Amino acid sequence: MVGLGHWAKVLADAAGKSDRLKIVNCFSRSEKNREAFSRQYGCRAAKSYAELLSDPEIEGIVVTTPNDAHAQPILEAAEKGKHVYVDKPIAHTMADARLIDRACSDAGVVLAVGHSARRLQGNRKIKEILGQGGLGKLVMAECNFSNNHSLELAPDQWRWYKDKSPGGPLIQLAVHHTDTLNYLFGPAKRVTAMAKRLYTPAEIEDVTMTLIEMESGQLCYAGSNWASQGTFYTYVYGIDANLYFTVDLDFWQRVDAVDQHSRLEMQRRGSSEHQPIPLSQGDILREELEEFAGCVRQKKRPEVGGPEGIASLAVIHAAIRSAATGRTVEINEVMSGEA
Secondary structure (H helix, E strand, O other): OEOOOHHHHHHHHHHHOOOOOOOOEEEOOOHHHHHHHHHHHOOEEOOOHHHHHOOOOOOEEEEOOOHHHOHHHHHHHHHOOOEEEEEOOOOOOHHHHHHHHHHHHHHOOOEEEEOOHHHOHHHHHHHHHHHOOOOOOEEEEEEEEEOOHHHHOOOOOHHHOOOOOOOOHHHHHHHHHHHHHHHHHOOEEEEEEEEEOOOOOOOOOOEEEEEEEEOOOOEEEEEEEOOOOOEEEEEEEEOOEEEEEEEOHHHOOOOOOHHHHEEEEEEEOOOOOOEEOOOOOOOHHHHHHHHHHHHHHHOOOOOOOHHHHHHHHHHHHHHHHHHHHOOOEEHHHHHOOOO
């Protein structure tokens, strides 16, 4: 593992619940952090990233560095033939995202991107119901992922800065939903967005609203702010029924319990009643990491690889560009540019 902050420990805990994964080495530029991680998870602590990559026992690297520091460790890992799992988003710029995808493809290594929200049992059930035509003709979807974390940001944190965390809550939170919308409805076509800096002391905007037209014709709304109390929901509307999926964010990082504290309800045509739909219990991070391990051993492609990571990031950068220019932005414009 490289980059040993809070999320690295969350992923390490998830890996520790599986008999298909073993953490054997770690690296951080901070000697204190890598020694502490080594003691906690019973692995070696490399003194340099080069030393980590030269470890013959390592098959894959888990990258949890800040978003703007994803590219270099991934490029070096690919060059050494190491497979890569990187936490979402794939990168902070489209240019870095394309570079990462190309490097892993050219090296023939697996690239898995940690868009875990699509694996929530509520989203899986929505996908199943849509596939069965359970809502009739689709009308629209709306989703929101917000919390108040920007109110606590300080200049010594990378999320404070626009160049490191472009779009603020867009790239940190809404990117979960842009991946899920792509998963549910197919690729996006064009984006119209607004973003404002209202309450955060940081450089980044903290309140955003994004309208997305999908290539399939559906219209979707993605809200995301970094100032309010937390919320996470996905609502899908059809001619015959609506679906309402909400997650209790108190359990967002309790990945083995979050599905138990989620709610999916259906409202059928002609009724105001919201009928609950049972959800099974999953473990989104363990499942994601196990899929990565399986892809490495079986030479398969992960559900969310480079192209999917790029597609979700493109919606975010289209929203950033739209908010900055006041115009609707085509996804193709962002995919072919250097944002």
